Structure formats: structure tokens, C-alpha cells
Amino acid sequence: MFLHEYRGSHNFFLRYFVAAPLIWLMIVPVVIADIFIEIYHRIAFPIYGIPYVKRSEYIKVVDRAKLPYLTVWERVGCAYCGYVNGWLHYASVIAGRTESYFCAIAHLETKGYQPTEHEKFFMKYGDEAALKKRYFMHELTYGPESTTD
Numbered sequence: 001m002f003l004h005e006y007r008g009s010h011n012f013f014l015r016y017f018v019a020a021p022l023i024w025l026m027i028v029p030v031v032i033a034d035i036f037i038e039i040y041h042r043i044a045f046p047i048y049g050i051p052y053v054k055r056s057e058y059i060k061v062v063d064r065a066k067l068p069y070l071t072v073w074e075r076v077g078c079a080y081c082g083y084v085n086g087w088l089h090y091a092s093v094i095a096g097r098t099e100s101y102f103c104a105i106a107h108l109e110t111k112g113y114q115p116t117e118h119e120k121f122f123m124k125y126g127d128e129a130a131l132k133k134r135y136f137m138h139e140l141t142y143g144p145e146s147t148t149d
Contacts, residue, residue: 030084037091050101053093059086092116104134 045052064070064078096118106122107113123130 024080026084027080030087033091034087037094041094045097048101050097053090053097055090058090058093059083061086093118105131 041053044050059082061079061082064082065075067075070078096116100118100122104122106115106119106125108125123134
């Protein structure tokens with residue numbers, strides 16, 4: 001549903017004076033986290049030999065603005081959502097590559113748990129032999145100085 005379809009809603013006050021400021025206020029922690037994640041990504045990944053995550057593959061801001069049927073406010077909202085949701089996905093991939101490098105043990109499978117995409121390639125919970133083999137292969141690939149205890 002587009003923004004202009006909500007204008008006659010009985011929840012106008014809640015939508016625009018309570019919820020909207022909370023949504024837009026989230027830009028502050030996201031931008032701060034973006035700066036710190038990017039610093040970490042650019043410094044730590046080369047040190048450990050982890051491939052960079054290509055930011056442009058996750059964050060899209062201007063593509064929706066080209067849609068002629070959106071209002072100015074809808075375009076601004078789409079840019080905001082494109083940035084925030086794209087950045088969350090981007091940050092998740094960075095965190096996933098970090099986890100894959102240092103701790104490739106899948107969580108214990110429990111009812112309702114939704115594993116991340118990268119965790120699907122981890123060693124099964126409790127499989128010590130597979131984990132040791134993975135760490136051995138890691139050492140062959142990256143050298144003994146890059147292993148962690």
C-alpha cells in the first residue's frame with residue numbers, strides 16, 4: 001500500500017506522530033554502526049585474508065526513485081528503507097564472514113531456530129573431528145599464524 005492510501009486512516013495520529021518519528025530516528029544508530037562496521041571491515045578483513053563484502057551488492061538507494069508513480073515522500077521513504085535494510089543485510093554478511101572465519105560451529109538445532117545462510121555450511125554441533133579438519137584446512141590455506149585459540 002502506498003502512503004497516499006493511508007491518509008484517510010483512523011490511525012493518522014499514531015502513524016505520523018508516534019510511529020514515523022521512531023522509524024526515522026533509527027537512522028542515527030544505523031549510521032553510527034555503519035561507520036564502525038566499515039572501519040572494522042576495511043581494517044580486519046585484509047589482516048585475516050577474508051574477502052571484502054561488496055557494499056553495492058547490498059545497499060540500493062536510488063533505483064526506486066526512478067519509479068514515476070511514487071510521490072516525493074514515498075521516494076524518500078524508499079531511499080531510507082533501501083539504505084537501512086540494505087545496510088542490515090550488508091552488516092549481517094560481514095558478521096557472517098567473521099563468524100565463518102573464527103567459529104564455524106553450527107548452533108544446536110532446536111525447534112523454531114532459524115539458522116543464517118552462512119551457518120548452513122558450518123560444522124554440525126558436536127562434530128569435533130569435522131571442526132578439527134576444518135581448522136587444519138584453514139591453517140593450510142592461511143598459515144599457522146592466522147589460527148585462533
